[in-house]
Amino acid sequence: MAIYRIILAFCFLFAGSALCFGAADEGESLFKNKCGSCHSINKSKSKAKSEKDWRSTVMRMVGHGADLSRQEIDLVVSYLSQNYPAK
Numbered sequence: 168m169a170i171y172r173i174i175l176a177f178c179f180l181f182a183g184s185a186l187c188f189g190a191a192d193e194g195e196s197l198f199k200n201k202c203g204s205c206h207s208i209n210k211s212k213s214k215a216k217s218e219k220d221w222r223s224t225v226m227r228m229v230g231h232g233a234d235l236s237r238q239e240i241d242l243v244v245s246y247l248s249q250n251y252p253a254k
């Protein structure tokens with residue numbers, strides 16, 4: 168959803184806003200709750216991918232049956248690409 172991209176872009180520029188931590192926390196808790204049911208979350212933590220690659224991984228997980236709305240996909244992809252970026 169476009170609004171989340173705007174919020175995250177805003178965060179990036181003005182780190183420290185409460186809104187920003189809200190979005191980051193939500194991405195983290197979605198990741199912990201939704202990405203550890205079929206395999207360990209360590210499977211993801213050991214990877215380093217660009218945003219584009221994380222998005223295609225997450226979309227593949229949705230294909231496997233991961234239960235994420237479009238908005239949740241954006242939050243998880245942002246969280247993963249910020250915390251586990253391509254090296």
Ligand code: HEC
Pocket residue numbers: 198201202203204205206210211214224225227228231232233234235243247
């Ligand atoms: C419904 C079960 C299921 C859920 C939920 C799930 N996965 Fe997966 N995941 C799989 C399966 C099956 C594989 C192995 C096949 C493959 O890679 O597509 C896999 C493989 C992976 C891999 C290794 C392959 C690669 O491309 O690096 C990563 C990383 C990964 N998952 C991340 C995630 C993330 C992030 C989430 C949460 C958005 C998630 N998974 C949720 C089933 C799931």
